[in-house]
Amino acid sequence: MDFRAHPVQENPIPRQLGEAGTDGFLALARLVNERNRRFWGNTDFEESPEAQLAGMQPRKAGRRVILLPEGTSPAGAAVLIVPLTDNTHAVWVDVMVDPAAWGTGLGRSLLRAAEEYTAALGRGVLEAETEHTLVPGPDAATLRPATGVGELPADSPARFAQAAGFVLEQVERISLLGLDQGADIAGPLAQAREAAGEGYALETWTGRCPDTLVSDYARLRQRMSTDAPMGNLEWEEEAWDVERVRESEAAQAAAGVDLLCCAVRDLSADTLAGHTILAVNRDQPQAAMQDDTLVLRAHRGHSLGMLLKTANLRRLQQERPRVQRVYTWNAEENRHMLRINEALGFRAAGWGGQWQKRLGQAK
Structure with missing residues (x-):
């Protein structure tokens, strides 16, 4: 079917529900929630339209774009993330299609529109992510990334990406910790405290980083963009400063997400040496997402x-x-962090594929 069989148009992102673009946005919000329920079999990732809309508002660091097929009840959507302060060579895209419309060419039409939008911005790289259930048995077809570490099932999302000219650059493991299954945290915590010694102290906060720590914290957030394994993805160092930290914190709070942050301070230099983040959606208090964890190389x-x-x-x-469940994502080549997770009881629950397409290359 021709890529242009489904005309696609940009849908404005309203500042609040009821403004222009609301109907299209609500269709997108429904598609996001339905996809997450299909994949996970629960509501752990479900967000209200109000929360999703708060996360879609423009920031200094980037903006989002919604592309929808024409019509009153769109069966698919593409969301673009356009960085503005760094990585201005790239755009990140997420294409979703209702299962009832699979095989109709709608996904290809949306992706083609996303590519055209990216090219019109003068950007040459499109990034995307796919999620997959556990890799099937030894006789099933799988794909290996450019890193050579990990594999994905050659299922419909992977075939769609390949057919569109994307390259699988990296595989991430999606891990799940069942806190309701008696996870032992106290024992490993005591051992880690002893191993760390007397030269470090912990700092904790929820939501807004204390003013006395925020400059150091911004530096850690920036280093996260360079120190985490990225495979061959063309993703440059992000520009983080105090303003960006505050903007990010405010956006998460507006979306109903509480950030539980923990940092470790080097007492000899009185600077932060590492941090980690847990995110809890107030509307889904049974689940948490383990976000960044970083320790500076010197420590x-x-x-x-x-x-x-x-x-x-x-x-x-x-x-x-x-909270009963904690989810986390780690590159398969990040063996050190995976060993920590495994020691804490995290177990594989799925896989994520990190894909990249350099626009202008032949499909």
Whole structure:
């Protein structure tokens, strides 16, 4: 079917529900929630339209674009993230299609529109992510990324990406920790405290980083964009400063997300040496997302990564006792962090594919 069989147009992002673009946005919000329920079999990732809309508002660091097929009840959508302060060579795209419209060419039409939008901005790289259930048995077809580490099932999302000219650059493991299954956090926390010694102290906060720490914290957020394994993805160092930290915190709060942050301070230099983040959606208090965990290279080898994660998980158990499950994503080549997760009881729950297309290359 021709790529242009489904005319696609940009849908304005309203500042609040009821303004121009609301109907299209609500269709997108429904598609996002339905896709997450299909994949996970639960509502852990479900967000209200109001929360999703808060996350879609423009920021200094970037803006979002919604592309929808023409019509009153769109069965698919593409969301673009356009960085503005760094990585201005690239755009990130997420294409979703209702299962009832699979095989109609709608996904290809949306992706083609996203490519044209990206090219019109003068950008040459399109990034995308796919999610997959556990890799099937040894006789099933799989794909290996350019890194050579990990694999994905050659299922319909992977075939769609390949057919569109994307290259699988990296595989991430999606891991799940069942706090309701008696996860042992206290033991590893005590061991990590002993290994870290007396030269470090923990700092914790929820939501807004203390003013006395925020400059150091911005530096850690920036280093996260360079120190985490990225494979061959063309993703440059992000520009983080205090303003960007505050903007990010405000956006998360507006979306109904509480950030439980834990940092470790080097007492000799009185600077932060690492951090970790847990995110809890107030509308889904049964689940948490393990976000960044980073220890600066000069401070590695003291079990600080384990200290940060266990201290924050213990705090989560105490302050958010309704949380039953914690999800996290790690590159398959990040063996050190995966070993920490495995020691804490995280188990593989799925896989993520990081894909890249350099526009102008032949499909």
